[in-house]
Amino acid sequence: MIQVHHLNNSRSQRVLWLLEELGLDYEVIRYERDRATMRAPAALQKIHPLGKSPVITDTNLQGGSRVIAESGAIIEYLVETYGQGRLVPPPGSEERLRYTYWLHYAEGSAMPLLLLKLIFSRMPKGAPALVRPIVRGIAAKAQAMLVDPQLDTHMTFWADTLRAQGGWFAGADFTAADIQMSFPLEAAAARIELKPQHQPIRNFLELIHARPAYRRALEKGGPYELLR
Template sequence: MIIVHHLNNSRSQRILWLLEELGLDYEIRKYQRDPKTMLAPPELKAVHPLGKSPVISDGDTVVAESGAIVEYLVKRYGKGRLAPAEDTPERLRWTYFLHFAEGSAMPPLLLKLIFDRIEHGPMPFFVRPIAGAIARKVKQDFILPNIRSQLDFLEGELNKSTWFAGEEFSAADIQMSFALEASSSRGGLDGKYPKLAAFLERIHARPAYQSALERGGKYELVK
């Protein structure tokens, strides 16, 4: 039995979605973020030394990192589903977006979250003007331009094909979902990006996505 060690409002939601798309049986073990720090609870370190989610257990095999989990599940259980054929241009795009989602798309979104908290979070009154000015400058000159550049790039990619790896829905779209949901929630994905907005509408309407939400619980990245 596959066990998903599932943290609320996290990347592990898309692993539940992948398992629903594959029609696999699985068990969920739920963990809650610390309401003050928003970090994962220490209990997750009993599963994997870094104490982060997603992590899956499949018998004696433990796999961490979203991209690695996606590749493992698709290779072991996909039976040709949710991945283009090997040695095709679509497969290369599939591999690219599996890695792009975390390697390129997420870092500036995480930086924006951190600097938003610096700008608006509690601190001594005499520090606030300086900290706020630095946070706004970093966001204006570095973080927001990077996010806009990536959204422009992704909008263009969906002008080339219906889905990120081609005309067929695949695990690359599942992997990309978290970054785009985060962009929609707090990263500037708005009406200027109709292809990306339509992508989010399509994935949110999928029955497997809805089933994963029902099983995983509250997911605040979805507007």
């Protein structure tokens, strides 16, 4: 049995979606964020030393089990182990190269910027009232000078790629790379006003939200609201 250690409002929602797309049986073990700090509970450290989600355990193996963390590693493992060629382009193809790129880009390049956006936007709320205006000014300047220009460049890159590839990231067909890229695009749409040139991003989100497997994953994962 595959067990998904699922933290609410987190990247582990992508793992549920992938499992639904592959039609695999799995069990959801739920964890809730601390409402004050929004951090994962300490109980997750019993599964993996870093205590973060997503994490899966796979007990389908003879004589043992595996614990796998990091969404990209989990996606690669599930597709290679159970995909039977589904949701991945053929080896050696240009689509496969793009697939591999976007699978790693999502967490390596896109999410650090979006995390900075979240941190700077939340900084004034956690500051003492006396210095809150100063913190707000520093955070706003950091976003305007550092984060927002980079995010605009990346979002234009996403939109241009989706436009060129016909709506998906790796090529003409939907792949697991699109599942991996869904979180950055949904986070960006939640935190940043999309411009007219970003219409392919809107189209992508509409396409994935309409997929039956995506909807089933939401039903099993529970309410899904990205942190703002």
